[in-house]
Amino acid sequence: MQSNRLEDVYISPSTLPWVPFSDGIRFRLLRVSPETGTWTVLFHCMPGSAFASHQHLGAGEYLMLKGKMEVRGGREAGGVTAFAGDYGYEPSGVVHEQTHFPEETEFYFTNFGPVAFLDDEGNTTSVLDWQVLASLAKG
Amino acid sequence: MQSNRLEDVYISPSTLPWVPFSDGIRFRLLRVSPETGTWTVLFHCMPGSAFASHQHLGAGEYLMLKGKMEVRGGREAGGVTAFAGDYGYEPSGVVHEQTHFPEETEFYFTNFGPVAFLDDEGNTTSVLDWQVLASLAKG
Amino acid sequence: MQSNRLEDVYISPSTLPWVPFSDGIRFRLLRVSPETGTWTVLFHCMPGSAFASHQHLGAGEYLMLKGKMEVRGGREAGGVTAFAGDYGYEPSGVVHEQTHFPEETEFYFTNFGPVAFLDDEGNTTSVLDWQVLASLAKG
Amino acid sequence: MQSNRLEDVYISPSTLPWVPFSDGIRFRLLRVSPETGTWTVLFHCMPGSAFASHQHLGAGEYLMLKGKMEVRGGREAGGVTAFAGDYGYEPSGVVHEQTHFPEETEFYFTNFGPVAFLDDEGNTTSVLDWQVLASLAKG
Numbered sequence: 214m215q216s217n218r219l220e221d222v223y224i225s226p227s228t229l230p231w232v233p234f235s236d237g238i239r240f241r242l243l244r245v246s247p248e249t250g251t252w253t254v255l256f257h258c259m260p261g262s263a264f265a266s267h268q269h270l271g272a273g274e275y276l277m278l279k280g281k282m283e284v285r286g287g288r289e290a291g292g293v294t295a296f297a298g299d300y301g302y303e304p305s306g307v308v309h310e311q312t313h314f315p316e317e318t319e320f321y322f323t324n325f326g327p328v329a330f331l332d333d334e335g336n337t338t339s340v341l342d343w344q345v346l347a348s349l350a351k352g
Numbered sequence: 353m354q355s356n357r358l359e360d361v362y363i364s365p366s367t368l369p370w371v372p373f374s375d376g377i378r379f380r381l382l383r384v385s386p387e388t389g390t391w392t393v394l395f396h397c398m399p400g401s402a403f404a405s406h407q408h409l410g411a412g413e414y415l416m417l418k419g420k421m422e423v424r425g426g427r428e429a430g431g432v433t434a435f436a437g438d439y440g441y442e443p444s445g446v447v448h449e450q451t452h453f454p455e456e457t458e459f460y461f462t463n464f465g466p467v468a469f470l471d472d473e474g475n476t477t478s479v480l481d482w483q484v485l486a487s488l489a490k491g
Numbered sequence: 492m493q494s495n496r497l498e499d500v501y502i503s504p505s506t507l508p509w510v511p512f513s514d515g516i517r518f519r520l521l522r523v524s525p526e527t528g529t530w531t532v533l534f535h536c537m538p539g540s541a542f543a544s545h546q547h548l549g550a551g552e553y554l555m556l557k558g559k560m561e562v563r564g565g566r567e568a569g570g571v572t573a574f575a576g577d578y579g580y581e582p583s584g585v586v587h588e589q590t591h592f593p594e595e596t597e598f599y600f601t602n603f604g605p606v607a608f609l610d611d612e613g614n615t616t617s618v619l620d621w622q623v624l625a626s627l628a629k630g
Numbered sequence: 631m632q633s634n635r636l637e638d639v640y641i642s643p644s645t646l647p648w649v650p651f652s653d654g655i656r657f658r659l660l661r662v663s664p665e666t667g668t669w670t671v672l673f674h675c676m677p678g679s680a681f682a683s684h685q686h687l688g689a690g691e692y693l694m695l696k697g698k699m700e701v702r703g704g705r706e707a708g709g710v711t712a713f714a715g716d717y718g719y720e721p722s723g724v725v726h727e728q729t730h731f732p733e734e735t736e737f738y739f740t741n742f743g744p745v746a747f748l749d750d751e752g753n754t755t756s757v758l759d760w761q762v763l764a765s766l767a768k769g
Contacts, residue, residue, distance in 0.1 A: 214500070214520070214522065214523065214625070215497070215498070215523075215525065216523055216525060216621075216625035216629075217525060218525050218622070218721050218722070218723045218724065219493070219525055219526055219689070219721035219722070220493070220721065221710070221718065221719060221720050221721060221724065222492070222717075222718060222719035223710045223712065223716070223717075223718045223719075224716065224717045224718070225713075225715065225716050225717075226715060226716070226717055227715065242492070243717045244492065244691070244717075244719055245492065245493075245494055246526065247443070247444065247445065247493060247494060247495060247496050247497055248411065248443070248444065248497055248524065248526045248527065249410075249411075249444070249464070249526065249527060250409065250410055250444045250445075250464075250465055253691065253717075268479075270389065270409060270465065270466045270479065270481055271388075271389055271465065272387065272388075272636070274661070274670065274740070276693065276738050293638070293640045295640065296642075298642065298643060298644065299640065299641065299642050299643070300639075300640075300641045300642075300643055300660045300661075300670075301638065301639060301640045301641070302638060302639035302640075302661055303638050304386070304387070304635050304636035304637065304638060305386065305387065305388070305389045305481075305482070305635070305636070306386065306389075306481070306482070306483050306635045307635065307638065321693050321738070323691070323740065325388070325389075326389055326409065326410065326465050326466070327409045327465070327466065329476075329479055337468075337476050337477075337478065337479050338476075339476065340407075340409065340468055340476050340479070342409055342444075342445070343444070343445070343494075344445050344496070347492070347494040351494075353639070353659070353661065353662065353764070354636070354637070354662075354664060355662055355664060355760075355764040355768075356664060357582050357583070357584045357585065357664050357761070358550070358582035358583070358632070358664055358665055359582065359632070360571070360579065360580060360581050360582060360585065361578075361579060361580035361631070362571045362573065362577065362578075362579045362580075363577065363578045363579070364574075364576065364577050364578075365576060365577070365578055366576065381631070382578045383552070383578075383580055383631065384631065384632075384633055385665065386632065386633060386634060386635050386636055387636055387663065387665045387666065388665065388666060392552065392578070411497070413522070413531065413601070415554065415599050432499070432501045434501065435503075437503065437504060437505065438501070438502065438503050438504070439500075439501075439502045439503075439504055439521045439522075439531075440499065440500060440501045440502070441499060441500035441501075441522055442499050443496050443497035443498065443499060444496070444497070445496045446496065446499065460554050460599065462552070462601065482633075483635070486631070486633035490633075525721070525722065525723065526689065526721070526722065527688075527689075527722070527742070528687065528688055528722045528723075528742075528743055546757075548667065548687060548743065548744045548757065548759055549666075549667055549743065550665065550666075582664070582665070583664065583665065583666070583667045583759075583760070584664065584667075584759070584760070584761050603666070603667075604667055604687065604688065604743050604744070605687045605743070605744065607754075607757055615746075615754050615755075615756065615757050616754075617754065618687065618746055618754050618757070620687055620722075620723070621722070621723070622723050
């Protein structure tokens with residue numbers, strides 16, 4: 214039975230590489246939990262970049278550090294537009310068809326589980342989990 | 353901010369319907385957590401039934417109540433063969449290509465997140481999460 | 492960064508010792524999670540035994556295997572009386588002043604965090620967490 | 631059975647009051663989870679302030695936004711000294727006898743469970759959980 218306390222972690226993120234995620238989007242991987250599937254990253258998004266349509270199979274929690282993020286189409290479409298300093302929580306199960314970054318944006322993000330990317334009919338095309346992120350970060 | 357304590361739950365499972373899951377396998381849904389994606393069920397499996405190939409996107413924890421379960425091909429193939437009274441924990445990320453029930457089997461199961469069903473090449477064909485289970489149980 | 496998948500666990504509980512917990516109550520420790528603080532046990536309770544007054548600092552989930560458990564005073568006091576086969580979930584934050592076992596009882600129990608034992612004024616006298624349980628089980 | 635998706639949360643923290651926590655330390659409460667006991671806050675610490683001796687009964691994860699935090703006595707005592715931009719994770723079970731803020735400091739903090747405050751002999755004097763924080767923030 215594993216019964217040792219986990220090690221503490223301390224990172225100056227500026228010492229970590231930016232890892233390519235998708236077109237115009239990079240991340241620094243701060244932590245993955247092989248046990249719970251939780252992962253914590255810094256995302257850096259170029260102006261005009263966007264996340265492809267996805268479903269959160271675990272809740273996501275964020276703190277905006279810089280720029281502007283339009284979730285679920287942004288405020289004008291009934292979603293959220295988040296600015297530097299803002300906090301948000303998106304629950305497990307929610308589908309994000311459109312998450313746009315009109316400006317250079319950076320945010321701290323913890324996701325409590327995997328993300329499923331979806332095609333136009335809402336079918337899962339791939340699953341992003343802690344194993345995929347750890348593997349991308351190892352290069 | 354949601355800040356009320358959750359309600360307690362008390363169920364006599366024999367009052368719940370058995371819900372069809374897959375060929376020869378049924379479940380009674382005891383709880384889903386919309387927040388964490390955790391779900392707790394009783395599975396009932398007919399002799400000769402099996403789970404299709406899947407990946408755990410959250411850990412699974414079980415207590416065998418009756419019968420026999422062969423996980424990862426069973427003991428002879430290097431996996432686990434579990435009998436009534438046995439306990440097991442399968443970690444997040446593990447792929448189960450073969451889980452067989454040679455006898456009528458019942459077990460209590462908690463999964464801490466979703467399950468991805470896989471085709472022969474290991475691609476995700478569908479994702480089973482708390483929303484799917486709650487929807488199946490509502491009928 | 493820890494990024495290896497956890498090991499699977501498989502236990503025949505009858506091979507484990509019963510560890511003394513409190514007067515008339517013993518447990519078999521199936522798993523502790525040093526990361527989440529979750530612990531899974533089998534509790535065995537002698538007729539007339541009871542848990543001292545406590546507060547759940549994490550939710551508890553149980554499946555009754557044998558006997559009878561009176562939670563929050565039992566059904567007659569507005570609480571729950573659980574019998575073999577029954578399932579329950581007690582949320583984080585709840586205080587249990589009286590949990591009695593009028594018969595020899597065994598149940599499977601997962602607690603998602605620590606338990607605080609309380610004196611008559613509701614002050615914490617001690618905290619039971621995964622570290623205490625792992626230490627008790629090591630003997 | 632509760633089976634509705636949780637609401638999303640979006641907060642501009644500058645609209646929230648600073649709630650007194652302890653001498654020289656205030657917080658803005660961003661979220662509590664009644665289910666998991668997780669709480670997310672912004673802490674603001676005056677120069678010279680410190681947290682009293684405590685044990686984490688759930689892991690803590692932080693992002694430094696401003697200033698300087700000395701954990702476990704700081705770097706010179708074998709602990710950690712964290713600066714603006716730094717990330718850390720302190721595991722469940724760890725005891726923090728000394729956490730000092732030599733400068734005005736602000737950090738984003740998520741704790742996955744309660745915190746037990748300790749006297750000089752290491753006995754629990756009080757427990758801080760999501761219920762206490764929600765109650766403090768309601769005023």
